[in-house]
Amino acid sequence: MLKGSCLCGKITIEVPDEFEYMGNCHCSECRKFTGSDYSSVGGISSEKFRYITGESIARTYRKSEETELVFCGECGSSLYSRKRTGGKHNIRLGILDSVPSHKPSFHIHTASRASWSEITDNLKQFEKGPNGA
Numbered sequence: 001m002l003k004g005s006c007l008c009g010k011i012t013i014e015v016p017d018e019f020e021y022m023g024n025c026h027c028s029e030c031r032k033f034t035g036s037d038y039s040s041v042g043g044i045s046s047e048k049f050r051y052i053t054g055e056s057i058a059r060t061y062r063k064s065e066e067t068e069l070v071f072c073g074e075c076g077s078s079l080y081s082r083k084r085t086g087g088k089h090n091i092r093l094g095i096l097d098s099v100p101s102h103k104p105s106f107h108i109h110t111a112s113r114a115s116w117s118e119i120t121d122n123l124k125q126f127e128k129g130p131n132g133a
Contacts, residue, residue, distance in 0.1 A: 001016055006075050010072065021043045033081075068082045
């Protein structure tokens with residue numbers, strides 16, 4: 001099991017090392033939610049996500065009908081996004097305290113990446129999402 005936590009440590013989570021995908025999203029919304037030039041995430045079934053501590057202080061922002069963004073109500077750490085009907089949690093890899101067995105393998109929404117950000121690796125790139133969305 002992988003453990004993760006927010007900056008203040010009041011929220012701790014646990015997920016199995018079974019990410020279905022790991023990638024870097026460059027869309028403007030992920031940039032705003034994380035405060036960085038892109039967001040590294042790992043997707044996992046919502047059923048496999050578990051709070052260890054701090055669930056009561058987690059705050060949710062409903063970005064759209066399908067997507068909720070969750071962050072710590074104390075320190076503001078970006079924790080994950082949840083796809084409501086898709087049954088997925090996209091865990092922000094930066095909150096992991098344990099090392100996953102895989103690494104991000106792609107970049108998505110590269111057409112909207114920050115103009116000052118340069119992708120310098122050889123990972124697969126998608127101008128939109130991997131399915132064209």
